[in-house]
Amino acid sequence: MHIYNTLTRRKEPFTPLEAGKVSMYVCGMTVYDYCHLGHARVMVAFDVITRYLRERGYDVNYVRNITDIDDKILKRADENGESITALTERMIDAMHEDEARLFVLPPSHEPRATGHIDDIVAMIETLIEKGFAYAADNGDVYYRVRKFADYGKLNNRQLDDMRAGSRVDVDVHKEDPLDFVLWKAAKPGEAHWASPWGNGRPGWHIECSAMSTCCLGDTFDIHGGGPDLTFPHHENEIAQSEAATGKTYVNTWMHAGAVRVNQEKMSKSLGNFFTIRDVLAEHDPEVVRFLLVASHYRSPINYSVDSLTEARKSLTRLYTALEGLELGAANSDDASAYRERFTQVMDDDFNTPEALAVMFELAREVNRAKQEQPNEAAKLAGELKQLGSVLGLLQQEPQTFLKGTQQQGMPLSESEIEAKIAQRIEAKANKDFAQADAIRDELAALGIILKDSREGTSWVLEAP
Numbered sequence: 001m002h003i004y005n006t007l008t009r010r011k012e013p014f015t016p017l018e019a020g021k022v023s024m025y026v027c028g029m030t031v032y033d034y035c036h037l038g039h040a041r042v043m044v045a046f047d048v049i050t051r052y053l054r055e056r057g058y059d060v061n062y063v064r065n066i067t068d069i070d071d072k073i074l075k076r077a078d079e080n081g082e083s084i085t086a087l088t089e090r091m092i093d094a095m096h097e098d099e100a101r102l103f104v105l106p107p108s109h110e111p112r113a114t115g116h117i118d119d120i121v122a123m124i125e126t127l128i129e130k131g132f133a134y135a136a137d138n139g140d141v142y143y144r145v146r147k148f149a150d151y152g153k154l155n156n157r158q159l160d161d162m163r164a165g166s167r168v169d170v171d172v173h174k175e176d177p178l179d180f181v182l183w184k185a186a187k188p189g190e191a192h193w194a195s196p197w198g199n200g201r202p203g204w205h206i207e208c209s210a211m212s213t214c215c216l217g218d219t220f221d222i223h224g225g226g227p228d229l230t231f232p233h234h235e236n237e238i239a240q241s242e243a244a245t246g247k248t249y250v251n252t253w254m255h256a257g258a259v260r261v262n263q264e265k266m267s268k269s270l271g272n273f274f275t276i277r278d279v280l281a282e283h284d285p286e287v288v289r290f291l292l293v294a295s296h297y298r299s300p301i302n303y304s305v306d307s308l309t310e311a312r313k314s315l316t317r318l319y320t321a322l323e324g325l326e327l328g329a330a331n332s333d334d335a336s337a338y339r340e341r342f343t344q345v346m347d348d349d350f351n352t353p354e355a356l357a358v359m360f361e362l363a364r365e366v367n368r369a370k371q372e373q374p375n376e377a378a379k380l381a382g383e384l385k386q387l388g389s390v391l392g393l394l395q396q397e398p399q400t401f402l403k404g405t406q407q408q409g410m411p412l413s414e415s416e417i418e419a420k421i422a423q424r425i426e427a428k429a430n431k432d433f434a435q436a437d438a439i440r441d442e443l444a445a446l447g448i449i450l451k452d453s454r455e456g457t458s459w460v461l462e463a464p
């Protein structure tokens with residue numbers, strides 16, 4: 001198996017530290033708002049990776065943290081007039097609901113920053129003892145970036161370029177503008193924990209170093225996250241952990257590609273985001289998942305309603321192949337050839353678009369066999385469904401999916417159509433034929449065709 005490693009910038013053979021086991025940490029959500037499709041991408045990408053590693057026989061310990069204390073959380077709780085815990089609990093519940101609807105399996109562990117303050121404080125103390133951190137006179141603690149010789153290795157950057165090129169904050173309390181905060185002193189009235197440096201709260205980067213080490217040990221196999229985390233977040237995690245332990249922090253760094261809207265990263269700060277729940281109010285969750293799985297995890301995805309329509313068509317083709325068959329045990333020779341190719345492409349850095357291409361070929365084969373060899377068709381379809389489960393797809397009853405998306409494709413709900421028909425009947429009764437025709441034309445323009453008969457008026461959707 002080969003995985004692309006952001007650190008070495010190439011695909012490498014994957015060998016876990018301990019045979020048969022994989023330890024993986026992924027940076028999770030800062031829980032101050034509902035998750036959007038960018039977050040869904042990270043959830044789904046690492047869900048597929050976990051499912052596939054398990055399929056390959058690995059015992060995967062998948063840890064994804066929750067950042068439940070942060071400036072954005074304090075600000076939002078204050079604006080809403082609710083407590084920090086009320087806000088974060090609400091958003092964590094919503095995140096779990098969204099994930100379940102997208103067929104994302106829960107991670108093995110979901111540590112929360114507020115549950116690991118002791119570990120965070122202990123790691124900061126170690127960094128101070130080793131000379132990699134210092135307490136400033138305002139109660140903040142900073143990491144001394146220049147002291148860590150490897151700083152920049154993940155992003156292939158030199159310290160002096162960073163200084164010239166980026167807007168690093170000039171802060172009178174820092175020895176060097178490049179230094180970043182490990183512990184923030186609390187302002188009066190702010191949420192805080194006691195520490196050797198006074199009341200305060202942890203910085204974001206140290207949370208991940210402390211929680212990953214605590215759950216997975218000093219060195220672990222895979223560290224993942226979204227595209228924007230390589231710098232500075234993951235660079236800082238490396239600096240903190242390797243300085244504290246003196247060991248390699250992570251062997252393989254994996255980063256998912258961005259979800260974009262009109263070529264810009266979908267983000268809360270830009271305001272160009274679609275929450276998962278809003279999208280799922282109008283689209284089948286499996287269609288949304290299909291859209292995310294259909295691109296390689298490292299490629300960017302441009303989100304649009306058209307891309308969802310395409311995803312719905314593709315998924316409909318797969319479900320149509322499964323429809324009407326008693327799925328057999330997948331042990332035919334023909335089926336195993338497909339499984340082999342599926343494994344080959346997934347072994348190559350989790351190439352899901354190629355894996356889906358294999359599944360589409362298999363679906364065509366099922367359709368060909370349906371008429372003449374129903375038993376063979378059932379076996380092949382059984383294999384198709386099993387391959388689908390590795391990607392978290394095709395686990396609904398075909399009928400349920402096919403019926404559901406038909407209705408989702410409808411421009412009006414059934415009751416809205418019935419209401420229009422009632423208005424038209426009333427117009428006719430009043431001899432207002434122009435109005436009656438206008439209603440009929442209005443529906444026809446939406447692809448809803450009315451049929452008048454002696455029994456009354458019925459409607460059908462125009463064939464696509």
Ligand SMILES: Nc1ncnc2c1ncn2[C@@H]1O[C@H](COP(=O)(O)OP(=O)(O)OP(=O)(O)O)[C@@H](O)[C@H]1O
Nearest residue numbers: 028029030038039225226227258259266267268269
């Ligand atoms: N548009 C996106 N595409 C892919 N991944 C994203 C996108 N936006 C956020 N992520 C990822 O989601 C995870 C959770 O991030 P976090 O909760 O910190 O969101 P965020 O970066 O504050 O979101 P935003 O960018 O909307 O402000 C991170 O791994 C982050 O990289």
Ligand SMILES: [Zn+2]
Nearest residue numbers: 027028208233
């Ligand atoms: Zn992190």
